[in-house]
Amino acid sequence: MPSPIIHIDNIIKTYGPLTVLDGLSMSVMPGEKLALIGPSGSGKTTILRILMTLEKINGGHIEIDGEQLYHMQKAGGLVAADERHLQKMREKIGMVFQHFNLFPHKCVRDNITLAPMLTKGIARAAAEARAMELLDMVGMADKAKSMPAQLSGGQKQRVAIARALALSPKIMLFDEVTSALDPELVEEVLNVMRKLAAETDMTMLLVTHEMGFAHDFADRILFFDKGRIVEEGKPDDIFRNPRQERTQTFLRKVIAAGHRV
Numbered sequence: 001m002p003s004p005i006i007h008i009d010n011i012i013k014t015y016g017p018l019t020v021l022d023g024l025s026m027s028v029m030p031g032e033k034l035a036l037i038g039p040s041g042s043g044k045t046t047i048l049r050i051l052m053t054l055e056k057i058n059g060g061h062i063e064i065d066g067e068q069l070y071h072m073q074k075a076g077g078l079v080a081a082d083e084r085h086l087q088k089m090r091e092k093i094g095m096v097f098q099h100f101n102l103f104p105h106k107c108v109r110d111n112i113t114l115a116p117m118l119t120k121g122i123a124r125a126a127a128e129a130r131a132m133e134l135l136d137m138v139g140m141a142d143k144a145k146s147m148p149a150q151l152s153g154g155q156k157q158r159v160a161i162a163r164a165l166a167l168s169p170k171i172m173l174f175d176e177v178t179s180a181l182d183p184e185l186v187e188e189v190l191n192v193m194r195k196l197a198a199e200t201d202m203t204m205l206l207v208t209h210e211m212g213f214a215h216d217f218a219d220r221i222l223f224f225d226k227g228r229i230v231e232e233g234k235p236d237d238i239f240r241n242p243r244q245e246r247t248q249t250f251l252r253k254v255i256a257a258g259h260r261v
């Protein structure tokens with residue numbers, strides 16, 4: 001039996017008086033595709049940001065690929081021990097955000113080569129060759145020299161996915177990556193994610209309000225409410241036959257709003 005690639009144990013995260021994660025625990029097996037769903041403010045984005053070390057935690061343990069992520073107590077929360085450790089852990093994880101976050105003054109190709117060249121010291125020619133492979137995979141090779149402002153939202157997001165893949169992460173985190181897109185551009189981004197899920201053995205965690213996509217994409221659904229996981233299971237079980245009243249109410253609202261599940 002393989003060990004979990006992510007093990008999250010009893011995480012507490014507060015912002016001032018607000019408890020955002022309230023003893024959250026979960027494990028993810030290598031290669032697993034997970035969808036995190038639940039009401040707004042339930043802590044889904046926060047746990048992804050914590051995994052990416054963009055936020056400190058106030059208590060609990062996280063292990064990624066057998067190594068502890070946070071292990072030093074500092075004022076205001078637990079932090080990683082040192083910058084080198086942090087860098088090593090960050091390279092295991094790629095994250096794609098709702099708002100693309102591309103570097104506006106760099107062309108598409110340079111957006112992708114920057115991190116491998118700066119953090120791993122990869123030579124420009126090798127970084128560019130890899131960038132072109134990744135752009136080809138997301139269907140954007142012909143835009144390598146374009147600037148981000150010349151791209152549609154869907155194209156920007158496909159570049160952001162390629163950029164997150166540039167350090168060959170074992171784990172990819174997707175935070176509501178289609179929420180800021182015009183409806184007709186959503187599918188091109190989802191198609192790239194389907195392809196990644198089908199053709200790679202990466203572990204993928206997806207925060208989404210696209211219930212239909214979560215159903216088709218995920219091996220397992222985690223339903224968040226008030227900073228905890230209140231129900232988890234296979235997509236068919238969660239969507240067709242939720243056990244918890246909280247999940248039932250949420251899904252009823254989602255269906256009433258016209259979303260396919």
Ligand SMILES: Nc1ncnc2c1ncn2[C@@H]1O[C@H](COP(=O)(O)OP(=O)(O)OP(=O)(O)O)[C@@H](O)[C@H]1O
Pocket residue numbers: 015018020038039040041042043044045046047207
């Ligand atoms: N930097 C911050 N300072 C204060 N409160 C914050 C901060 N970041 C997040 N929060 C609060 O933490 C709570 C959880 O936010 P989070 O973004 O994780 O929820 P979510 O489940 O992803 O919601 P959504 O589906 O709307 O994105 C919210 O109440 C949010 O307002």
